[in-house]
Amino acid sequence: MKMVPTVLFILHLPPPVHGAAMVGQYIRDSKLINSTFDCHYINLTTAKSLQDIGKVGLKKLWRFLMLLITVFRYVRQVKPRLVYITPNSCGGAFYKDFVVVQMLKWMRCRVVVHYHNKGVAKRQNNWFEDKLYKVFFSRLKVILLAESLFSDVQKYVKLNDVFICPNGIPETLEVEAHAERCNAVPHLFFLSNLHEEKGVLVLLDALKIVKDRNYSFVCDVVGGETAEINVQRFREEIKLRGLDGLVLYHGKKYGKDKAAFFEQANIFVFPTYNDAFPLVNLEAMEYKLPIVTTDEGGIPDVVKNGENGLIAKKKDAVSLADCMEKLLEDKDLRKKMGENGYRKFKSNFTLNVFEARMAEVLEYIIACEDRENN
DSSP states (O other), rough: OOOOOOEEEEEEOSSSHHHHHHHHHHHHHHHHHEEEEEEEEEOEEEEGGGGTTTTTOOHHHHHHHHHHHHHHHHHHHOSEEEEOOOOSSSSHHHHHHHHHHHHHHHOOOOOOOSSSSOOOHHTSSSSHHHHHHHHHHTTTEEEEEEEGGGGGGGTTTTTGGGEEEEEEEEEOOSOOSHHHHHOOEEEEESOOOOOOOHHHHHHHHHHHHHHHHTTOOOOEOOOOOOSSSSSHHHHHHHHTOTTTTEEEOOOOHHHHHHHHHHHHOOOOEESSSSSOHHHHHHHHTTOOOOOOEEEEETTTGGGOOOTEEEEOOTOHHHHHHHHHEEEEEEOHHHHHHHHHHHHHHHHBBBBHHHHHHHHHHHHHHHHHHHHHHH
């Protein structure tokens, strides 16, 4: 009987629900990955809610200490051939993950880090963090979500230590979506938790411009409240711009409730200015929606300007409004881009494709590490 290599996965799992946690859940539930490796899982998350992210407290410190003890025990017990971890790239969460990775190295583990975020390049000019990054990335293999994200870590990582593995999502539709929507008034759709960096306030500014140019629309906003923007503030921002009745906030939605908004929408809008590889764009592609988004992180590897969507300038409400107007005016263009996006989704961004890529990457890293150490 063939012995499968043992892999310890230290990754984010929901709650809270965000991109990295959802991919962590997909990995943990993957039949392919669990049959290819002897898998063991540890939850890296110390935040229990979206509002808890970024905060420091005694409870989170205690959870972190318990995490270190758990990691230590697992490594001693299962003796993994490879440890896979999904660290944060910067800020307070990076310091926490730095400690975990250094402990793994001290225990002589082979480590691969899988980045679901970015921000290294923005912090590398700080002398203290520069030193930390040099130590952190030493003797690491790195998985990135897109080739365009290499620039974020290229100061510290050699290209031959980098592997590209785009995320994928489960196919949710039993019947292929129709690219045309029979709405008397076009529906725009924004899906994300209410973080400013996701561009939600820029979206409101752009929608005011679109309204003032006498376009008809309804914009549905779905996502959880955050410490930055709660429901009261968001509704005040809507009212401030005179968008009452045009922008509708629906809170968090999952499953069929979320699907209903994709099914109704004509255009998906996601004007983020701080993202690595947002999964929401992939969801929109499955539903054959044209996408208006930004040239941020790994998005250019997913949304090609003029092919399956339009790229607006970051933090630029006028640019965003111009893109939305172009699609509001051209029903045939919406259909064409939606069909192009769907084909791209099926070829590159389904969960099955992701699982196969991830298993292949991990097998290759283990084989490379074996050759380097023999």
